[in-house]
Amino acid sequence: MNSIEIKNVSYQYQPNKPVLQEINLTIKKGEWVTILGHNGSGKSTLSKLIIGLLKPKTGEINVNGIPLTQETVYDIRQKVGIVFQNPDNQFVGVTVRDDIAFGLENLQIPREEMIERIETYARKVNVLEYLNKEPHALSGGQKQRVAIAGILAMHTDIIIFDEATSMLDPKGRNMVLETMKQLRHEGKTIITITHTMNEALLSDRIVVLKDGRILKEGSSQTILKDKTTLEKSNLEMLLPLKVLYDLEQENYTNKRIKDLLWELSLNV
Amino acid sequence: MKNIVIGRYIPGNSFLYKIDPRTKIIALIILMVAVFMLRSLIFMLAGLGLIMLLLAIGKISVKRVYLGLRPLMFLLIFTFSFQILFNTQGTQLIDVTLHYTVLTIPLIIALFFFWMYTKKIIRFKLLYFFFIVSLILSVLIFIDVGYTLNQGALTIYSQGLEMAFFIMLRLIIIVTLSTILTLTTKPTDLNLGLESVLKPLKIFRVNTEEIAMILAISLRYIPTLLDEANKIMLAQASRGVDFSEGKLKDKVMQIVSLLVPMFIISFKRSDELANAMEARSFVPGRNRTRLQTLHWSSLDTVALSIAFVALFTSIALRIFV
Amino acid sequence: MGIKFKRVEFKYQGFDEKGYLALSNINLTIKPQGEFITLIGETGSGKTTLVQHMNALLTPTSGEMDILGAIINQETIRKKSVKLNPIRQKVGLVFQFPEYQLFEETVEKDIIFGPKNYGVSETEAIQRAKELIKVVGLNESYLSRSPFNLSGGEKKRVSIAGILAMNPDILILDEPTSGLDPMGRDELLKVFFDIHQRLGKTVIIITHDMNTVFHYAKRVLVMRDSYLVYDGDPMNLFTKKNIEHWNLDIPDILKLTYQIEERLDVTFPTRPRNKEALLEMLKELEA
Incomplete structure (x- = not known):
């Protein structure tokens, strides 16, 4: 089953300045x-x-098989x-606590169920002890995990991370990456938007965009x-791949080291 | 900016914290009406006594309330002086001649500058201010030496004095009441209470949920915006903007250099926030369930009854006394 | 001369009486020319507070500073015997978000705003703007554009030019490369290194990117819970110090070297500073 199908989509903010052109992309469930x-x-x-x-x-977008339109957009936002x-x-x-509740309040979830869900998902992303804290008492990484809890609590099955780690310090970034790995384990469909290779490596597939078009698409290993x-x-x-590439340019022959570099590049 | 006390919540656990925010808001309105019903200084003093009693049993320090009043000090002094100087009803209490002579005028100017320079290092600024004011008055009244340039009169009437105290007390009581509300009510509860109290306005097609959401978002982002304003100030100070000095022309530029980034950042922030809210299924005007709920207890019934008793008493005083 | 911290402490006054210590017992000397320093540490460790002391935006609540000859302590501040504004011309500080400072209609007006505040004539300031827009990697056509219609990276460059236009001796940049893509980041880092080398200025950069630290810096400062816990050579920091509990990453080049050593069960005689050094070491291994 497909989570997301993007068919021939183009977009522009200003006339004659296309931001996206003829995007075709299909994302499977759990990918x-x-x-x-x-x-x-x-x-x-x-x-x-x-x-x-x-x-x-132009073009169309389907989410979980439902075409995205004015009428379906609110249903689709519960899924994404x-x-x-x-x-x-x-x-x-x-x-x-209020922040995780926000989406649930919008979905008109009864109060008792809200309390239950807030606790479940706060525990899942490890922010349970901060439920009564105000945002200024949290680090960037913690705030991002609260955002993730808020989304999970709505029982969404597709999560998009739009450069969600780019404003965090190394510790905060690692916290969020760990949570992402956990989500994959649970079968959520994940889309990460990034320009960091270490993050791209974690995914199954990479789509490279350049100037609004898909430049290349393939498994993480081939794109890397x-x-x-x-x-x-x-x-x-x-x-490791840069080093490997340079070595190959100079006709380096030690296969053991070359294999090792390739292997290391896959678990940075 | 860091000393704004009005509207701040300070955690505590007295009975005032346990009263439902709806009760507190309604009681505040009732008590304000009651205060405006009062017509004589004696009753106003009694009112102040009751407020002090409320502070004492509610375990709220008078210092906190005083901090809340401080920004209004200028207004208090102004109304007080205005009544004293210009209200000419009742009997004459004091009538003294003020002597503006070649000696007293330089003396006053000297005192003024002395105050200007010393006020920074004195701890009790307000007390010191009154001390200097009385010093200046005594100079004018008692020193009649040197060539007299002009003479003035200081006349105080009984009604003027009474009204001055009356109005000042009324202002103090009202501000104190509001301060009690905000000191003892969490912003979220205050918001919930306001939403609930405003609900009857729905029959006039006022969208009370949206007003409540706007209030909630404002409460959430006011600290962030203050922090942002501070950072912008520092960033412009790094480019040589000296906010403590500068001619009028420079001042305009300085303000522009703060406001433009402030607006641009706020617009960007609200745009991103709107996206984040919409993405989490927020639709303006659509029904929402609420996590936070309010509970009416017997304490609220008692508190509200007391407020009504106060209102009826002041109405009775107005009619029969 | 330069910037000297002597037992500097800084306490933020909060609403409650306790306050919050952002700097504790900082002792530090920075030369007025020729240094290239990176400042690292977790969010909230006091990095930004530290650099805001360097241009006297904040002043110590205890201890003393000497900024290019100006003595700053509680006493000189209270007596107002030291002027803070001129210090900010000599020590330029670029904030993390260019949005905090850009406000004029055109890029040119924005760049000349700083120097004009310090009494530089308009013609002279415009001359500087024309030179500096190139130094930060843009061209003169940008000068007439609105600063608000630029990309994030371009805004950042304009904000840097605006500080450079005041002709400071020391240039400090608070997380100048965060949010930029790899290409944008590398270009900008080259600009800073160029300012350091060609103009001989001391440059201080706050960053979370350990590769930047390892590749460019001659000296690295580490902040941790309001204390300055390390001041010295980056190689020494990453190879000899036990930095696990400082929540710092290890630069990629060292991480890779350690992994190769572990997997091949060899020990390299030295630690590579860059990719070329590692390549040499690997070639030697083959032979």
Whole structure:
């Protein structure tokens, strides 16, 4: 079954300045896909289209088999959650508890069930002890995990991470990455939008965007070593692969080291 | 900016914290009406006594309330002086001549500058201010030495004095009552209470849920915006903007250099926040269930009854006394 | 001369009387020219508070600072015997988000705002803007554009030019590369290194990217819970110190070296500083 089907989608904010052109992309249920691209490649616009915050100029989007339209958008938003870049600009509640409750209140979930869900998902992302805390008492990583709990509590099955780790310090980033791995384990469909290779590596498939078009698409392993594609889209190869590439340029022969570098690049 | 006490919640556990926010809001309105019903200084003093009693049994420190009053000090002093100087009803209490002579005028100017420079290092600024004011008055009244330039009169009437105290007390009581509400009520509860109290306005097609949501979001983001304003100030100070100095022309530029980034950041923030809210299935005007609920207890019935008793008493006083 | 911290402490005054210590017993000397320093540490460890002391936006609540000859302590602040505004011209501080400072209609006006505040004539300031827009990797056509219609990376460059235009001796940048893609980040880092090398200025960068620290810095400062816990060579920090509990990452190049050593059961004689050094070591291993 497909979680998301994007068919021939284009979008522009201003006339004659297309941000996305002829995007075709299918994401299966339980798959983890990375959308990789430089600043301004249109990757954040794509996430806003999927969740219906923007309406495609042409083409269509299906979520869980339902076409995204004016009528279905509210149902679809129950199925798709999104974690944005800036932790401060998506924290709606005055406390962690209120913030996780926000989406549930919108879905008109009865109070008793809300209390139950808040506890379940706060525990899941490890913020249970902060339920009564205000946002300014939390670190960036903690705020992002509260956002994840808020989405999970709505029983969404597709989660988009729109550069959700880019404003965090290494510790906060690792916290969020751990939570992502856990979500994959539970069979959620995950879309990460990033320009960091270490993050892309965790996913099953990578879609490289450049200037609003899909430049290349393939399994993480093939894209990671595709030097030309990465260079074309202002991205950086992982270090072990860079070293491997340089060694191959110089006709380096030690197969053991070459195999090792390849292996290491897959578990950075 | 860091000393704003009005509207701040300070955690505590007296009975005032246990009263339902709806009760507190309604009681506040009732008591304000009651205070405006009072017509004489004696009753107002009695009212102040009752408020002090409320503070004492509610375990709220008078210092906190005083901090809440401090920003209004100028207004208090102004209304007080205005009544004293310009209300000419009742009997004449004091009538003294003020001597503006070649000696007293320089003396007053000297005192003024002395106050300007010393007030920064004195701890009790308000007390010190009154001390200097009385010093200046005594100079004008008692020193009649040197060539007299002009003479003035200071006349105080009984009604003026009474009204001055009356109005000042009324202002103090009202601000104290509001401060008690905000000191003892969590912002979320206050918001919930307001929403609930405003509900009857629905028959006039006022969208009370939206008003409540706007209030909630404001409460959530006021600290963030203050923090942001501070950062912008520091960033512009790093480019040589000296906020403590500058001519009028520079001042305008300084304010523009703060306001423009403030607006741009706030717009961007509200745009992102709106996206985040919509993405989490928020639809303006649509029904929502609520996590936080309010509970009416017998304490609320008692508190509200007392407020009504106060109101009826003041109405009775107005009619019969 | 330079910047000197002597037992500096800074306490944020909160609503409650306790307050919050952001800097504890900081002792530090920074030379006025020729240094390239990175400042690292967790969020909330006091990095930003530390750099805001360097240009006297904040002043110590205890201890003393000497910023290019200006003595700053509780006493000089109270007596107002030290002028803080001129210090901010000599020590330029670029904030993390360019949105905090950009406000003029055009990029040019925004760049000349700082120097004009310090009495530089408009013609001279415009001359500087024309040079500096190139130093930060943009061209003169940007000068007439509105700063609000630029991309994130471009805004950042304009905000840096705005500080450089005041011609500071020391340039401090608070997380200048966060949120940029790898290409944007590398270009900007080259700009900073160029400012350091060609103009001889001391440059201080706050960052979370350990690869930047390892590749560029001659000196690294580590903040941890309001204390300055390390001041020295990055190589020494990452190879000899036990930095696990400081929540710092290890630079990729070292991580890879350690992994190769472990898997091949060998020990390299030295630690590589960059990719080229590692390549040499691997080639030697083959031979």
